[in-house]
Amino acid sequence: MKIFLDTAIRADIHRLAAMGVVDGVTTNPSLLKIAKAPYREVIADICEMVAGPVSAEVVAEDWQGMVREGRELSSIAKNVVVKIPMGFEGIRAVAELKKERIATNVTLVFSSNQAILAAKAGARFVSPFIGRLDDVGHDGMEVVEEILAAYEAYGYETEVLVASIRHPQHVVRAALLGAHVVTLPTRVLEAMFQHPLTDIGIRKFLEAWKQVPKS
Numbered sequence: 001m002k003i004f005l006d007t008a009i010r011a012d013i014h015r016l017a018a019m020g021v022v023d024g025v026t027t028n029p030s031l032l033k034i035a036k037a038p039y040r041e042v043i044a045d046i047c048e049m050v051a052g053p054v055s056a057e058v059v060a061e062d063w064q065g066m067v068r069e070g071r072e073l074s075s076i077a078k079n080v081v082v083k084i085p086m087g088f089e090g091i092r093a094v095a096e097l098k099k100e101r102i103a104t105n106v107t108l109v110f111s112s113n114q115a116i117l118a119a120k121a122g123a124r125f126v127s128p129f130i131g132r133l134d135d136v137g138h139d140g141m142e143v144v145e146e147i148l149a150a151y152e153a154y155g156y157e158t159e160v161l162v163a164s165i166r167h168p169q170h171v172v173r174a175a176l177l178g179a180h181v182v183t184l185p186t187r188v189l190e191a192m193f194q195h196p197l198t199d200i201g202i203r204k205f206l207e208a209w210k211q212v213p214k215s
Contacts, residue, residue: 001175002052004183006163008035008042012186013049024052026105026127026163026183028083029059040076047077053125055105057083058093066093074102081105081124086114091121098122105161112146119156125181130174131164140164141173148178168192 002023005013008031016022025046035042043056054077058069066089070082081103084090094104098121105125106118110133118126128147130140147160159180165171168191174182184192 001179002181003171003189004053004055004161004181005189006031006165006183006185008032008046009186010035010042010045010049013046016186016189017049021189022050022052024054024079024181024183025050026055026083026161028057028107043073043076043080047079050079052079053081053103053105054079055081055083055107055125057085057107061089063089063092063096066090067096070097070102070104071100083107083127084123086110086118091117094118094121094123107163110143112143112150115143115147115158115160116150116156119151119158123158125159125161127161127163127183129164130162130170131166133164134166141170141177144174144179145177 003021004024004026005016005022006026008027013025032039032042047054056073058066060066060069066084073082074080082097083105084093086106086108094106097104103124105127106123107127109115109126109128115126128143130144133140133143144160144162161181161183162174162179163183165182165184165188168188171182
């Protein structure tokens with residue numbers, strides 16, 4: 001399973017990418033706002049930090065505008081993936097960009113029906129938002145499981161990119177289901193490194209080392 005960082009903070013991406021566990025990055029307008037820099041500059045910098053896909057989102061509401069923005073975003077770097085919101089206009093834009101061999105990531109997906117349409121239109125990734133589904137009383141991972149089963153049954157090449165991850169257990173469940181990608185806030189990826197028993201073990205080893213004869 002690939003791990004993407006869901007952030008536009010370049011310092012965090014640089015630090016965590018150096019650990020060898022980051023396969024790509026996803027951004028959106030809210031994250032770019034936090035970065036407080038021109039979006040083209042931010043996207044270009046991120047694309048140099050990671051070799052894998054970097055999702056950059058359109059903000060147009062009509063499919064023609066989405067296609068124009070998609071072309072512009074894809075011109076920033078070869079590894080840009082154009083992030084398109086789910087809907088009539090979005091799916092039309094995905095189909096048009098597919099003809100131009102521009103990779104897309106269909107975002108704000110909350111049902112298997114939506115994911116099937118995204119795959120048929122030719123999206124490279126589909127992003128079910130599991131945390132938001134959990135927030136309204138649904139089990140977001142059930143939707144992921146349905147999408148994976150449908151894709152396998154019909155041989156769709158679209159990768160399931162699990163988004164709106166809230167905690168490390170979401171990552172574990174996504175991995176057990178066989179999701180292709182998870183995209184994580186920095187805090188969740190950092191939490192995956194931690195376990196209290198690891199900390200206790202390190203302290204015990206260091207205490208023991210102090211008592212080992214050095215010569």
